[in-house]
Amino acid sequence: MERKTLLTHCSDEPGLIAKITNICYKHQLNIIHNNEFVDNTCGHFFMRTELEGNFNDAVLLEDLELALPKGASKSLVDSSKKKVVILVTKEAHCLGDILIKAFDGSLNIDIAAIIGNYDTLQPLAEKFDIPFCHVSHEGLTREQHEAKITAAIDQYAPDYLVLAKYMRILNPGFVAQYRHRIINIHHSFLPAFIGAKPYLQAYERGVKIIGATAHFVTDDLDEGPIIKQDVIPVDHNFSAKDMAQAGRDVEKNVLSKALNKVVNDNVFVNGNKTVIL
Amino acid sequence: MERKTLLTHCSDEPGLIAKITNICYKHQLNIIHNNEFVDNTCGHFFMRTELEGNFNDAVLLEDLELALPKGASKSLVDSSKKKVVILVTKEAHCLGDILIKAFDGSLNIDIAAIIGNYDTLQPLAEKFDIPFCHVSHEGLTREQHEAKITAAIDQYAPDYLVLAKYMRILNPGFVAQYRHRIINIHHSFLPAFIGAKPYLQAYERGVKIIGATAHFVTDDLDEGPIIKQDVIPVDHNFSAKDMAQAGRDVEKNVLSKALNKVVNDNVFVNGNKTVIL
C-alpha cells in the first residue's frame, strides 16, 4: 500500500468531483483526504486528493485525461523530500529556523546548498554541513551577479528556491527561470509597506500591528501570489529597531509555514493568488 | 434553480465520495462547495455538499438510501431561518450581539422568545419587539423551575436554544429534551476553569491569556462538544473584574460565530466533539 497525492486543476464544469473520485474508486484507491475549490470569477476548478492503495500511475493519469476537460492539469506526487536552494544575505533567523526544521524532520526538504551575497552566514551553513556558496555582488552588474547565482543554483537542480531574507531585488530574467518556484519572505504585511525598510515605514506610520508575508516571486516587486501572512501587535514603545527585532519570529514562522505548505503540495497558483488545499 | 445543502454521515467505506457525487451529478445538481471528513479513530464519514439545481428531494434521498451503508444519515436542508429561543440571566452583551445580528441579517435566525430567570433584560428584549418571558427560579426547586422554562419554550417549538450567559446549571432531564440543540457560552477557555467564576480562577492562577468556549450542552457540566473557542491576552494589570470586562467581547463573538455555524448547518456532532464542514 502506497500513499500519493493527486493534484488536478482545469476549467470548471459539472461533474468533475464525481468523475475524478469515480476513477479513483475504480482504481481501488481509497481517498484519505479530499479538498476542492472552484474560483467562480474565472471558472477554474482545483482539487487535491490524498490517496492510498496500489497505484498504476500511467493508467490512472490516462483515465483522468479521457474524463477531464481538454487541457486539464493532473499530477500524482509522492511524499519524497523536495530539494531546495536557499538564498541569504546576513540575517540568521529565517535560515536558522529552516536548518533546525530540516534537521529534525519537521520540514520535508533536502537543503542542497545555501548561497549568500555576503559570507556572514557561512559558519552557520557549515555547522549543518551544507555547501555554502558566497557570490558577492560587489563590482558586478545585477545581470552579472544573477548569472553567477544561476550557475551556482543550477548544478543542484532544485525544486524550489527560498529567499530567506535575501535582500536584493531579482531581475525578471532570473525570476522567469524558476516560475512559481521562488518563495520569498517580505518583512511586512503586504501590500502595506512594499519595498525597502518596511519596519521604518511601519514605525513612521504609527501602526499598531506589524506582519510578514511569504509569497511566490514574480516580476513585480512584492506583488507575487501570497502564500502565508501573520502579524504581531506593537505599540508606541517600539522603535523601528524594536519592530525589526520583534518581527524576526513572525518572519521565520511565516516563511517556514509557507515552505511547508509548498513542499507538501498544498499550494496551487491561481493567477496572482494562491489556493491552498 | 434552488440551492440546498446535503448533509451525510455514516460509517466509512471506500467509494463514498464517488457514490454521493455521482448521484448528485445524475440529478443534474451542481456542487457549489463540498467538504468531507473521515474520523479514522471511529471509522465515521461526514460530508456537507452545497448543491444548486432543480431538486427532487424524495428521489434524491431514495437514491442515496440505496447507495450508502445501512444506517446512513442524510438530509437536505435549505437556507431558511432557524427558530431560536434565548435564555439569559442579567448580562446584556451576548444577547445584545445576537439581537443586532438578527436585526441586520448577519445571523440567519428568528428569535422566537427570550427567557430570563431575572427580568433585567426585559427592556432590551422589548426594544426589539421580542417576547420576553420572566421565569424566576426563586422559591422553586430546579426541577420546578425547568418545568416552567420547558413550558415557556415549547409553545415556540424552536430549532435551537441559546444560553446567552444563562447562569444556571441545567438538569439532565431538561438537556435530554433538546439533544444537541442547546448552545452555551462558557466564559473560559475550556477545559481550563470549569464551573463557577472562571475569571476569578484565571486571575488567581495568573494566566496570560483568557478565553471563551461555545459548546453544545450535555449532561456533564461544561463537557459538551466544543464548537468554537477564542482568546485574548491579559497581564498582571488585570484584576478578576477587568478580565470579566475584557472577556465580554470574546464571549459574544465566540457565541455568535458558533451560532452562525450551527444555523448554517456546518456543524456535525461526532461523539463528544464537533466536525465543522
Add this chain to the structure above:
Amino acid sequence: MERKTLLTHCSDEPGLIAKITNICYKHQLNIIHNNEFVDNTCGHFFMRTELEGNFNDAVLLEDLELALPKGASKSLVDSSKKKVVILVTKEAHCLGDILIKAFDGSLNIDIAAIIGNYDTLQPLAEKFDIPFCHVSHEGLTREQHEAKITAAIDQYAPDYLVLAKYMRILNPGFVAQYRHRIINIHHSFLPAFIGAKPYLQAYERGVKIIGATAHFVTDDLDEGPIIKQDVIPVDHNFSAKDMAQAGRDVEKNVLSKALNKVVNDNVFVNGNKTVIL
C-alpha cells in the same frame, strides 16, 4: 476620596517623573497607576497618572505649572461620561455594538445623537431612544451637506464624533472644527487598501489576513493617527463579499475598543501617531 487622572505632556528633560510624582505626593494624592513614555525622536514626554485623594485642582495645576517646562500641557480629568455624536450611513454593526455597550455601561459615553446621510438606521436609533437626524447628501454640494451636519452636531456640543461606517469623505474645513476629536473606523489594515472598497482590493490582491483600523480623522484620507488595529485570517474560499461579512466583527470590535481608550483618556496624539498610556 475622589479619583482623577492627571494627563501631562511636554518637551522632555531630566527629572520630570520625579517632579510630577513629588507634587502628587505633597498633595497627599496616592498614585493608583502611572504610565509614561518619552518619544526620543522628537524629545517629547507623556505621562498619565491615576490619582486618589482629596483634590485641590487649581493648586495642583499651579504647582505643576511652576515645576514643568514652559508650554507643558497638563489636565486633570474625572471619569464622567463623554458626550458623543455618531455619524452613520447604512450598516448597523458598528452602531449596534456601541448602542449595546452604552446600554449596559461597558462604554463610558452618552450618545447625544445619531446622524445619518440615509435614514436606514433610524429605526435602530429609535429603539434606544436616541435622537436620529437624517441629513441627506442628495442634491447638495459636499460643503452644503457638511454645513447641515455641523449645524446638527453643534446643538449637542459633543466631546467626540464617531464615524461608525459613515461612508463619505469629509472636507478639511469640517475636520478642522473637531481636531483630534473625530474617530473613524476604516475597513482595512491601514496603510494597506486606503480608499474605497478595501475588501474588494483585498480579495483581488489575494491576502491571507484582513483587518480594520480605528484612527483619528485628519485632512488626509485614511492617514490620521492610528488608535487600534486588529485582523482575522481569510483564505481562498472568501469572496470579497465574504470578507466584508467576516470583517464586520473586526470593525465593530476595533472601533469600540478605540473609543473606549479615547473616552477613558488613555490616548495622546503625538504628531501623526498615538501614544496609548
Add this chain to the structure above:
Amino acid sequence: MERKTLLTHCSDEPGLIAKITNICYKHQLNIIHNNEFVDNTCGHFFMRTELEGNFNDAVLLEDLELALPKGASKSLVDSSKKKVVILVTKEAHCLGDILIKAFDGSLNIDIAAIIGNYDTLQPLAEKFDIPFCHVSHEGLTREQHEAKITAAIDQYAPDYLVLAKYMRILNPGFVAQYRHRIINIHHSFLPAFIGAKPYLQAYERGVKIIGATAHFVTDDLDEGPIIKQDVIPVDHNFSAKDMAQAGRDVEKNVLSKALNKVVNDNVFVNGNKTVIL
C-alpha cells in the same frame, strides 16, 4: 555614560515612585523607561527603572535603603549576558530555537552546557560547540539521577536552568536549589491539560485551540508562576500527532519569549504569579 536597570519591590505605601525617582534624579541618572505595578490584593509594589548616567552603585542603593520601607528589595543590574544551562530529552525544536537565537544575538544568554537524559541531541549541541552532558536516568532512582544532574549543572554555576522539553518530573529537593530560576515549557495552555500527553488530552476533548505555557518550576507539577502563553487554532482535521507537530512552533516561540523577558530582568515573581514590567 552607562545603562543599568533598577529593580525594586516592597510593601506598598504612598510616595514610593516619588522617592525612587527623586533619588535617581539626585544621582543625575536619566530615566529611559519606567514601569511600576501595585498588587492591591497583597499590597505589594514593583518597579523597574531603566537608567542612564554615571552610576555610584553603593551610594545609590544606600540612598534607596534609607528611603524605602524596611525589607525592600532593590538591585541594580547591567545588561551582561546571563549564563544558562539547558536540559533536554529528545526533541530538537525548543533547543534549536534557543541555539539560533544565542548564535545571532537575539537572546542575551551564554549557553554554558546542555544536559540530556538521552544523547539524541548531542549532535545538535556539538554543531554549536556547546558542551553536551548525557546523564541517563536508566537504572537510577529519581534522586540518584537528579544528584548527577545537579553535579553536572553546578560546575557551571548558571543564572538559570531552561527545561527545553525536558520530559521528566523534578523532585522538590532539586527545584529548591534553583528557586525561581528554572523555566519550563509545558505543551498545553495551562491549567488545561496538566501532566502527561497534553496533546492527546486536547485531541480527546475536541478543543479548537491548543497552546503552550512557559512558567517557573515550583514543587507542584505545572503549577508554577506563568511567564508567557500563546495559542494556535486547530480543528477536527488535526490528529493528536498533528497537534503535537503544529504545537512545536508555539512551544519554541513561547519558551524563547519567556526566556528573553527573564534574562532581560523584566520578570518579577509575585507569589504564584508573575509581574512583567
